[in-house]
Amino acid sequence: MHLPVRTVRPVPAWRRRARGQSLVLACLSFLLLALMTTLSFNLSHALREKMSLQQHSDALAYSMGVVEARALNYYTVSNRAIASAYVGMTSAHGYMAAASASGDMMRAGQMSFFVVAALEVIQCPPYNFEHCFDALEALMIAMEYSQKASDYDQKVQGMDEAFDKVVAALDDLANDLHSAQQTAHSSARNALRDGQSSSLADLTDYSVPGATELNSGVGGMNAEEFDCAVDGMNCSRASSSTKARAQVMTEISNASRPSWAANRSLPVIMDGLPTYYNSDFITELLKDIPQEGTHMIVGHNGSAKVAQTKSNIHGPGQVTGNEGKVVVADQHGTFISQWRHAFGVGTYEAVVESSENGGSHTPSGAHNGQHDRFKGVNTKDLMSCSGSGNCFMKFRASDDPSRDWGQPRVYSYVTKQFFVGDADKAPWELNDTGSFSLTHGAQGQGQLRLAPGEGAALSKALVYYHRLGPNGWKEAPGLFNPYWRVKLHPFSADEAADVLNKAGNSDASELAGAKDLTL
Known part of the structure; x- marks a missing residue:
């Protein structure tokens, strides 16, 4: 049997060339899929790292702002303490003036009875011999007033040394408080400059290990912003005035005085003498020494303040240009007597002044030496006056809204290799x-x-002043109320370009300064 012969036809060449193309395409597809997967992982990793870095930058800017806000709030409470030192000085001077006036009140009684004696002498013979005896008795009363005046002067002299120590201690208190302010300022300034001090380094270790420290150029901007917020510190864009600072503290100190130190004319009791004098002294002055007649004090007044000169004690509470060069107090009034057949009048005044030039004390009999421990208010620049001048931290306001009215800004610029x-x-x-x-x-x-590659993050915080409650925004920023706070704040394009340029990122700076770019 013969089987059929099967004919095998040859494969065309074009079909032999197409064999294996599917495998090649599959390999390319797998390669692209692998690249896309790799790119996806890399992109996800980069986005996560960028978000972490930006959050860290925000946290760093905010935390540096907190350091600065706390420093400013510390200045406010310590400024109040410095003002209270001056208020304490005015009260001490007021008490010393009141004490010193006791001897001069007795001398006013002496003068009043000299006048009475003279009037009685005029009425002597040939009119009435009784007036002659009255004149002699009036002279004896005048001499008794004189002796009592010396006694009270001696008592006040015994308090003079203690008074000087009180003034010196209060002056030292103001200096010590400012020294503490200087220390706080230096510490906060270092933290703003390096972003590491005051435990700020823990932020990097906790949030984004491997991130760079705060860029030094940006840290320098933070330090200058802080200095520019405090009048008296070096600031390239703003001037400083020692006189203006002194006037601010002087007015605040005078406005903070207790009513007794500011005005000692009231309340009054018997015959117009204030209640703060000992009742035995009042009885002695108006009853025991003259024994009869009617005697009174009129126009009794007194005040104590930080003033430009000793004579300003009689001026209004706020004197334009008052730089607080002296602390002065006075007490004055008039002693009036009606005794037997005549009237007598005598005036009294006590002035106590402390200053860098030696001060003064009237009447001199109630004084041992000079009052020269008060150095004046804010006599030097802030960083050079510790221990030798009464300084304090004053907010340096600006009338430019584009500069946030002088409120300081805090910037952060950090990078990390992703x-x-x-x-x-x-x-x-x-x-x-x-x-x-x-x-x-x-x-x-x-x-x-x-x-x-490397990622970068840029952030900004604003340290601002806001008093809570109705109309809190209407209160201007200052360093006498502790209402400084901090918040993250948006950039302007020019501002971001400036910060990036300081950070050495010129490409990003140029991009940030592009027209119509929204940040």
Whole structure:
């Protein structure tokens, strides 16, 4: 039996060439899929790192703002303490003036009875011998007033040394408080400059390990913003006035005086003498020494203040240009007597002044030496007056709304290398370079980088003043009420460009300064 012969036809050449194309396409598809997956992981990693870095930058700017706000709030309470030192000085001078006036009141009684004696002498013979005896008795009363005046002067002299120590201690208190302010300012300034002090370094270790420290150029901007907020510190864009600072503290100190120190004319009791004098002294002055007749004090008044000169004690509470060069107090009034057949009048005044030039004390009999421990209010620049002048921190306001009325800004600029460079930790980066090379015939070799490089984050905080409650925004910023706060704040394009330029990122600076760019 013969089997049929099967004819095998040859495969055409064009079909032999197409064999294996599907495998090639599949390999290319898998390669693209692998690259897309790798790019996806790299992008996700970069986005996560960028978000973490930005959050860290925000936290750093806010935390530095908190350091600055706390420093400003410390200045407010310590400024109040400095003002209270001056208020204490005025009260001490007021008490000393009141004590010193006791001897002069007795001398006023003496003068009043000299007048009475003279009037009685005029009425002597040939009119009435009784007037002659009255004149002699009036002279004896005048001498008794004189003796009592010396006694009270001696008593006040015994308090003079203690008074000087009180003034010196209060003056030292103002200096010590400012020294503490200087220390606080230096500490806060260092934290704003390096972003590491005051435990700020813990932010990096906790939030984004591997991130750089605060850029030094940006830290310098923070330090200058802080200095510019405090009048008396060096500031390239604003001037400073020692006189203006002195006037502010002087007015606040005078406005804070207790009513007794500011005005000792009321209340009054018997015959117009204030209640703060001992009742035995009052009885002695108006009853026991003259024994009869009617005697009274009129026009009794007194005040104590920080003033430009001793004579300003009689001026209004606020004197234009008052730089607080002296602390002065006075007590004055008139003693009036109606005794037997005549009237007598005598005036009294006590003035106590402390200053750097020696001071003064009237009447001199109630005084041992000079009152020279008061150095004046804010006599020098802030960083050079500790221990030798009564300084304080004053807010340096600005009338420019674009500068936030002088309220300080805080900036943060940090970077981090997002590329891990370890295939075991980040296998999506392919290798330790995060790239691979491609060769394409005559077109040569190219390199494709899949892993991200360095990332940067920029942030801004504003340290601002806001008093809570109705109309709290209407209160102007200052350093006498502790209402300084901090918030993250948006950039203007020019501001961001300036910060980036200070950070040395000129490319980003140029991009930030592009027209109509929204940040």
